[in-house]
Amino acid sequence: MFRRLARMSALFAGVLLVGGVAACDPNGLHSAEHAGPFPHESPSDAADVSLDQALSDYGVRLPEGAEDIAYGALKALDGYPFNVQFSMPCAGVPAFVQDNRLASAGEKTPDQVLTDVVDAGFTPDAGPAYTRAKGTKLPEVVGAVFERSGTCRMFLGA
Template identity: 70%
Template sequence: MFHSLTRIPALLVGVLLIASLAACDVGGLHSAEQAGPFPYESPSDAADVSLEQALADHQVRLPAEARDITYGALKALDGYPFRVEFSLACDRVPAFTGDNQLVPAGKKTPDEVLTEAMDAGFAPDASPAYVRAKGTKLPKVAGAVFERSGTCTVFLGS
C-alpha cells in the first residue's frame, strides 16, 4: 500500500508537467497548423490553392514591389472566397488599380475586406475603396487602400 501511495504524487507531477508543456507548445505540435502549406498563406485564413493560382483565377496582378503579402483562398467553397493583403509605396497604387481595372467606389470599406482591415488596426470607412469596373467580365473583386507613414496597405477580397 505504501508503494502505491508514492506513485500517485509522481504520477500527478508527470501529468502536470506534460500539461504545462502542451500549453506552452513553443514551436511544437501546433506550429505547423499556423504556417499553412502555401507560401504567403495568412495564419488567420485558410487556403487550398496557391497564391499564384488564386491571383490567376481572380485575374489580379500584384505589383512586383508588393511586400508583406498574405492571403487566403478556398476554391473548394461555393463562391471561391479570396483575400489578399500587401503593402507598397502609395504612389504605386494608381498603377496597381489601373492594371487591375479597379475603380474608386467612395470610402465605405467593402464587406469583403472589412474584418481584415479592422484586425490590422485601420478605421473602417476612412480610406478609398475600389471595385472592379462594370462591364469588364472580370471576377468580382473589391478592396480598400489604407495609408500609414507613407506606405499603403492594400486589402482585396471577393
C-alpha cells in the first residue's frame, strides 16, 4: 500500500511539474516546432517556400536596404497565398512602386494586407494603396504603405 501511495504521489508531482512548465510556456511544450525553417518567415504566417522563391514567383524585387522583413507564402495551398512586409526609407517608395509595376489604388487598404497592417499597429486606410498595374503579365499583387517616424512600412500581398 505504501509503494502505491508513493507512486501516486510521484505521478501527481509529475503532472504538476508538466502543468507548471506548460503554464510558463504559452505557446505549448513544442513551441520550437512552430519556428519556421526560412529566414524572415513571419511568426504569425507559415511558409513552405523561401522568400527568394516567393518574390521570384510574384515578380517582386525588394529595395536595397529593406529592413525588418517578414513574410508568409504557402505554395501548397490553392491560390498560393503570399505576403511580405518590410521597412524602407520613404524617399525610396516611388522607385519601388515603379520597379515593381505597381499603380496607385487610392487609400483603401487592400483586404490581402489588412490583417498585417492592423497587427503592426497602423490605422487602415491611412496610407496609399497600390495594385499591380493593368497590362503586366506578372501575378496580381496589392500593397499599402504607412509612414512612421520618417520610415515607411510596406505591406504587399497576393
